[in-house]
Amino acid sequence: MDALAQLKELTAEIIDLRAAQGLLGWDLETYMPPEGAETRAHQRSTLAKLSHQMLTSETMGNLLKTLRKQKLDRIDQALVREVAKEYDRETKIPVKLVQEMTEVTAKAHPIWVSARKDNKFSNFAPVLEKIIDLNRQTTKVIGYQDSPYNALLDLYEPTLTVKQTDTLFSALKKDLVPLVKAIQESPKKPDAGFLRNKTYPEDKQWEFTITVLEAMGFDFARGRQDKAAHPFTMGMSSRDVRLTTRVFKTDIVSALFSSLHEGGHGLYEQGVDPALARTFLDGGVSLGIHESQSRLWENLVGRSKAFWTYFYPKLKKLFPKPLDGITMQQFYKAINTVEPSFIRVEADEVTYNLHIMLRYEIEKALIEGDLKVKDIPAVWNKNMKSYLGITPPSDTLGCLQDVHWSHGSFGYFPTYTLGNLHSVQFFNTAKKQVKSLEDQIAKGKLLPLKNWLNQEIHHHGHVELPDELSRRVTGEPLNSRYFVEYLWAKYGEIYGIK
Amino acid sequence: MDALAQLKELTAEIIDLRAAQGLLGWDLETYMPPEGAETRAHQRSTLAKLSHQMLTSETMGNLLKTLRKQKLDRIDQALVREVAKEYDRETKIPVKLVQEMTEVTAKAHPIWVSARKDNKFSNFAPVLEKIIDLNRQTTKVIGYQDSPYNALLDLYEPTLTVKQTDTLFSALKKDLVPLVKAIQESPKKPDAGFLRNKTYPEDKQWEFTITVLEAMGFDFARGRQDKAAHPFTMGMSSRDVRLTTRVFKTDIVSALFSSLHEGGHGLYEQGVDPALARTFLDGGVSLGIHESQSRLWENLVGRSKAFWTYFYPKLKKLFPKPLDGITMQQFYKAINTVEPSFIRVEADEVTYNLHIMLRYEIEKALIEGDLKVKDIPAVWNKNMKSYLGITPPSDTLGCLQDVHWSHGSFGYFPTYTLGNLHSVQFFNTAKKQVKSLEDQIAKGKLLPLKNWLNQEIHHHGHVELPDELSRRVTGEPLNSRYFVEYLWAKYGEIYGIK
Numbered sequence: 001m002d003a004l005a006q007l008k009e010l011t012a013e014i015i016d017l018r019a020a021q022g023l024l025g026w027d028l029e030t031y032m033p034p035e036g037a038e039t040r041a042h043q044r045s046t047l048a049k050l051s052h053q054m055l056t057s058e059t060m061g062n063l064l065k066t067l068r069k070q071k072l073d074r075i076d077q078a079l080v081r082e083v084a085k086e087y088d089r090e091t092k093i094p095v096k097l098v099q100e101m102t103e104v105t106a107k108a109h110p111i112w113v114s115a116r117k118d119n120k121f122s123n124f125a126p127v128l129e130k131i132i133d134l135n136r137q138t139t140k141v142i143g144y145q146d147s148p149y150n151a152l153l154d155l156y157e158p159t160l161t162v163k164q165t166d167t168l169f170s171a172l173k174k175d176l177v178p179l180v181k182a183i184q185e186s187p188k189k190p191d192a193g194f195l196r197n198k199t200y201p202e203d204k205q206w207e208f209t210i211t212v213l214e215a216m217g218f219d220f221a222r223g224r225q226d227k228a229a230h231p232f233t234m235g236m237s238s239r240d241v242r243l244t245t246r247v248f249k250t251d252i253v254s255a256l257f258s259s260l261h262e263g264g265h266g267l268y269e270q271g272v273d274p275a276l277a278r279t280f281l282d283g284g285v286s287l288g289i290h291e292s293q294s295r296l297w298e299n300l301v302g303r304s305k306a307f308w309t310y311f312y313p314k315l316k317k318l319f320p321k322p323l324d325g326i327t328m329q330q331f332y333k334a335i336n337t338v339e340p341s342f343i344r345v346e347a348d349e350v351t352y353n354l355h356i357m358l359r360y361e362i363e364k365a366l367i368e369g370d371l372k373v374k375d376i377p378a379v380w381n382k383n384m385k386s387y388l389g390i391t392p393p394s395d396t397l398g399c400l401q402d403v404h405w406s407h408g409s410f411g412y413f414p415t416y417t418l419g420n421l422h423s424v425q426f427f428n429t430a431k432k433q434v435k436s437l438e439d440q441i442a443k444g445k446l447l448p449l450k451n452w453l454n455q456e457i458h459h460h461g462h463v464e465l466p467d468e469l470s471r472r473v474t475g476e477p478l479n480s481r482y483f484v485e486y487l488w489a490k491y492g493e494i495y496g497i498k
Numbered sequence: 499m500d501a502l503a504q505l506k507e508l509t510a511e512i513i514d515l516r517a518a519q520g521l522l523g524w525d526l527e528t529y530m531p532p533e534g535a536e537t538r539a540h541q542r543s544t545l546a547k548l549s550h551q552m553l554t555s556e557t558m559g560n561l562l563k564t565l566r567k568q569k570l571d572r573i574d575q576a577l578v579r580e581v582a583k584e585y586d587r588e589t590k591i592p593v594k595l596v597q598e599m600t601e602v603t604a605k606a607h608p609i610w611v612s613a614r615k616d617n618k619f620s621n622f623a624p625v626l627e628k629i630i631d632l633n634r635q636t637t638k639v640i641g642y643q644d645s646p647y648n649a650l651l652d653l654y655e656p657t658l659t660v661k662q663t664d665t666l667f668s669a670l671k672k673d674l675v676p677l678v679k680a681i682q683e684s685p686k687k688p689d690a691g692f693l694r695n696k697t698y699p700e701d702k703q704w705e706f707t708i709t710v711l712e713a714m715g716f717d718f719a720r721g722r723q724d725k726a727a728h729p730f731t732m733g734m735s736s737r738d739v740r741l742t743t744r745v746f747k748t749d750i751v752s753a754l755f756s757s758l759h760e761g762g763h764g765l766y767e768q769g770v771d772p773a774l775a776r777t778f779l780d781g782g783v784s785l786g787i788h789e790s791q792s793r794l795w796e797n798l799v800g801r802s803k804a805f806w807t808y809f810y811p812k813l814k815k816l817f818p819k820p821l822d823g824i825t826m827q828q829f830y831k832a833i834n835t836v837e838p839s840f841i842r843v844e845a846d847e848v849t850y851n852l853h854i855m856l857r858y859e860i861e862k863a864l865i866e867g868d869l870k871v872k873d874i875p876a877v878w879n880k881n882m883k884s885y886l887g888i889t890p891p892s893d894t895l896g897c898l899q900d901v902h903w904s905h906g907s908f909g910y911f912p913t914y915t916l917g918n919l920h921s922v923q924f925f926n927t928a929k930k931q932v933k934s935l936e937d938q939i940a941k942g943k944l945l946p947l948k949n950w951l952n953q954e955i956h957h958h959g960h961v962e963l964p965d966e967l968s969r970r971v972t973g974e975p976l977n978s979r980y981f982v983e984y985l986w987a988k989y990g991e992i993y994g995i996k
Binding site: 012013016017019020023024027031032033034035036038039040042043045046047049050219220221222223224226236237239240241277278 | 510511514515517518521522525529530531532533534536537538540541543544545547548717718719720721722724734735737738739775776
């Protein structure tokens with residue numbers, strides 16, 4: 001067997017293990033009985049150990065050495081690039097550092113939970129310092145150019161740099177802050193109360209999410225939807241993709257937009273070329289591009305007039321009483337309310353990215369050594385005031401709200417905003433290339449859009465890098481302009497501003 | 499680290515992989531989308547390969563060599579015994595033979611499905627011959643005394659031999675055949691039609707199974723129940739045990755007795771000493787002992803007057819219409835109808851074991867070389883006539899009905915009857931040792947029985963061999979007498995015979 005065939009066989013087995021890991025994780029969040037947690041942790045840790053051993057084995061190193069010298073076709077070259085990247089990273093990080101990170105974050109999570117509950121950032125600070133220190137050590141062994149934070153960004157968004165992010169984010173901030181201000185000063189305020197203070201039977205809500213997912217072209221022969229406390233999507237292969245959502249009886253918005261969001265992720269996973277199954281090229285190319293798919297369906301489709309032109313009558317039929325007397329236009333405005341708020345995950349399309357920028361700036365400064373952990377609350381609150389005009393009354397509603405740092409994840413947050421920016425840039429391109437796209441959506445025909453995304457984005461899996469993909473699909477690198485234009489157009493109309 | 503600690507660490511990881519395998523299998527039968535089958539097969543095969551490699555590694559061989567010489571306490575001795583047994587078996591069987599068996603049985607299953615559909619045993623015969631040949635080769639490399647079939651029995655029921663089985667089964671047959679005949683000749687025939695020709699809403703049936711499982715003491719914090727086409731139980735550890743059942747709208751019996759049966763298996767898995775978690779001593783000791791637990795709850799409890807004294811009023815409350823006018827006594831007789839029939843899985847308590855004996859005799863003769871595959875249908879039909887007084891009208895209703903042979907499993911069937919025999923022997927002991935056991939059951943108090951089983955049987959996991967366990971708990975080796983006495987007493991009353 002030649003080196004390439006050997007590499008494919010070895011990596012296929014790693015993918016099998018990761019898929020099994022995926023199921024262990026999915027089950028943990030959906031069906032596992034509560035007492036199963038301890039043995040589940042052992043199972044996950046053993047599988048992680050085995051796939052790490054397989055990835056960093058001498059055999060793998062030798063195969064990669066041989067293959068880096070060989071002339072390969074485009075796909076195989078991409079495969080070797082992806083495997084080599086993970087091999088390099090995992091062989092560079094000493095086992096001791098990995099273990100320390102595992103131990104510290106295992107401790108950090110419950111500390112964060114109780115610090116958040118007690119509204120005491122100072123209780124979380126010592127373990128956070130340790131986590132930042134380990135992240136800085138990691139950036140050193142991985143290596144980086146310019147900023148250590150680049151090494152962390154690259155984990156989630158391959159090739160992304162601080163320089164690019166700074167450029168994107170500063171342009172975005174310049175446009176967003178005045179938009180938020182203008183919206184706040186507008187006398188027009190949509191009434192959104194009915195979304196969350198009436199009774200919407202859970203089974204009807206579930207039924208509606210399934211209707212929408214089916215219209216989106218999510219294939220239930222190759223996937224399913226279940227309930228989970230924190231919605232997520234898990235793809236084991238394009239033929240087995242699990243969505244999750246959550247349903248609240250008095251909230252018509254949560255399940256619906258969770259399903260649209262996760263459905264967008266799910267379509268990506270289902271849409272990858274089956275020829276890439278059991279390879280490192282299967283699945284989405286980066287967190288940012290993945291998030292572009294979820295946000296595209298959640299916001300650009302799911303919060304659009306076109307979508308509700310078709311779906312609002314259906315929704316009203318399911319919930320005739322609570323929606324009695326509420327017009328499509330009122331509903332549309334209600335689901336597009338903009339209001340500065342403390343909690344990122346509850347933020348609207350306009351204010352959301354300012355939450356992200358605030359975190360990005362803090363993370364970058366922490367990793368670059370320009371900010372001390374003890375100063376986080378002050379910087380957080382100062383920037384909330386400056387970006388959103390509000391000051392968190394507590395750390396719980398401020399710098400203690402997100403789970404990410406307790407997990408050891410730094411460099412993850414920016415991908416949320418990248419997703420938002422990419423989503424509009426992709427959607428604009430789709431509008432040019434798909435015949436009467438918005439008219440189709442207004443007729444409930446979502447498949448032309450899904451098929452375009454399949455062909456242009458999903459099919460390619462990991463073959464390209466995110467930037468290559470953006471250039472091929474949209475003709476240019478990521479640009480925050482389109483996103484800002486979209487927001488001004490949409491919210492200008494809703495709030496009567498220019 | 500000493501050899502024992504090393505062995506424990508290594509085997510704990512094998513258990514983790516097996517638990518992950520368990521989840522992959524459970525998910526396959528419960529929630530996996532249909533198209534997921536192909537990637538699932540890869541995942542399972544990779545995990546099997548890895549755990550085989552870990553079990554048969556040189557490290558494992560060396561540790562066992564060291565430990566076999568060491569003086570160990572009772573539990574550790576049992577641990578080494580169990581690991582060594584699996585190590586010996588898996589290292590003895592050449593990889594080529596394992597692969598051949600995997601390939602042949604992968605082919606055999608669909609061939610069996612279509613032969614059964616077409617009622618053509620001759621289509622299945624060639625691949626069955628191959629399977630038998632591979633089983634015979636396996637017995638040779640594993641080694642055996644007296645009969646090659648002993649090597650196969652030992653796979654499912656450690657230390658069980660043809661000699662013991664022959665003794666048990668011939669005594670049993672001598673008593674059962676006349677009992678079946680007497681029941682058939684009795685003019686008393688319970689009316690059981692209403693069990694399967696009325697409408698029993700599925701959600702109410704589900705509710706009742708949960709009520710019964712809770713009364714049995716099945717711990718839903720450490721387990722759950724889901725639906726599957728073919729009910730089974732999967733224990734990943736005593737803290738995560740999954741039951742499955744199936745619910746038919748017009749059949750009040752299927753879900754209920756499946757849940758009782760699987761609940762019995764589940765209590766066993768949940769009841770093992772937590773100190774044995776992540777070791778080769780966790781879980782049930784053998785298929786026969788495991789089956790004794792499921793049959794004890796299904797038949798000795800679930801088909802008893804005491805049980806229904808408490809539960810029948812509850813059942814009637816759930817299904818007032820279809821059970822209108824049906825007394826507890828009528829219901830009790832209906833669920834205890836004896837009627838010779840062609841299909842093993844639908845057979846009643848009395849005739850069931852004759853189906854097993856027939857298979858045992860055929861399997862033994864095939865493996866010992868005394869019967870040719872082409873002669874199976876003739877022997878099958880002849881013995882059905884002699885044991886049950888009926889002749890299958892087709893191979894589909896005869897020798898093609900069971901999936902086991904197509905899976906390559908020989909030596910498995912006898913454990914079903916062992917389970918039945920053990921169940922009565924255990925239950926008789928419980929009646930002596932648990933104060934007013936049947937009165938408690940009649941009051942819906944099932945926990946005294948569950949606690950006794952926990953203490954006497956479940957807690958011990960794999961520490962003892964099946965025969966040791968039977969002697970410790972009941973004071974004697976397995977004896978078919980108690981089972982026959984139970985049947986005569988119970989069915990003598992129902993059918994008015996002596």
